[in-house]
Amino acid sequence: MQEIVQKYYGETLTSTHDLQTDACCTDTSLPNFVKPLMARVHDEVLTRYYGCGLILPELLEGLTILDLGCGAGRDVYVLSQLVGEKGQVIGVDMTEEQLAVARQHEKYHQKTFGYKRSNVQFLYGYIERLHELELADDSVDVIVSNCVINLALDKAAVLREAFRVLKPGGELYFSDVYSDRRIPEVLTHDPVLYGECLSGALYWNDFLQLSRKNGFTDPRLVDDRPINLSHSELVEKTGNIRFYSATYRLFKLHDLELACEDHGQSVVYRGTIPHHHHAFRLDKHHFIETGKQFPVCGNTWRMLHNTRFKEHFDFYGNFDQHFGIFPGCGMGIPFADATVGEQTSGCC
Secondary structure (H helix, E strand, O other): OHHHHHHHHHHHOOOHHHOOOOOOOOOOOOOOOOHHHHHOOOHHHHHOOOOOOOOOOOOOOOOEEEEEOOOOOHHHHHHHHHHOOOOEEEEEEOOHHHHHHHHHOHHHHHHHHOOOOOOEEEEEOOOOOHHHHOOOOOOEEEEEEEOOHHHOOOHHHHHHHHHHHEEEEEEEEEEEEEEOOOOOHHHHHOHHHHHOOOOOOEEHHHHHHHHHHOOOOOOEEEEEEEOOOOOHHHHHHHOOOOEEEEEEEEEOOOOOOOOOEOOOEEEEEOOOEOOEOOEEEEEOOEEEEEOOOEEEOHHHHHHHHOOOOHHHEEEEOOOOOOOOEOOOOOOOOOOOEOOOEOOOOOOO
16 A cells, blocks of 8 residues: 555646545635745645645744655745744655655755755655654654645554654644544555545544554644545545544643643733734634633643743643543544534533
């Protein structure tokens, strides 16, 4: 299957228009500050983009970023402008044809961005085997990935390697495709379904359990949308399976709890994160307005206090008290579905 994926993305697909679903095309509402950054990326790199959502975690200046499945480098070159010349972005991909495009335009972007040196690096390899690329333990601040992990045959190894290379307090922030049930094995051998990021998709609850098993105790859903399958042949093959494009953030924090435990804590956002002056959105259930006292569970408190976000918040309370689980901290499917109505998963 790895060879099939390499051929699909290296030879079969020549541009975004060759894709048969919208699973990997969701850049419909880019933030205003990103548009000029995107405009500076070379046209050939943009054309060879097959991601499922622009991955832009906050506060990246000066950080080391790792892009799993970087393809032709679109996200790498956008992120390289956000980390600045003192930061670094490392792209890993298993498709030589894609990497050739990325490397071909490295000098172009260095000159366009006005950098004295290039702050990007492209490595050929497999995201399940980062150790083969000599990426050291605790060496990366943030890992991003864009509609790629579903293509990996050993997803547990991807998460395990990501946890290994992340620094304490770092995060894996990525977009991918998920399903509302486990994919039948026969579909996982279909090259088009797999290449279109469908039959390699994880059942959402299996993903949550796999994340926890590999160190990411409390995965946080940032946003999601249902995927529309308009191609009749794909609809016939997949039947009633529903697919979603979703973005998650997974923090490397060793003391997170398994549920949203209420310790009587709260935070106040100072409004100091660039481009997020009026509010900060940690995830789908935590929209924190500037200057307003915001009750949080112990995990959210740690995600803000023990990470790069600390200086942008005031913190109240500690772990001396406990009031049980926050009301409404449910366990249902977390995605919104256009066909069955809004479904929500409560949190603090």
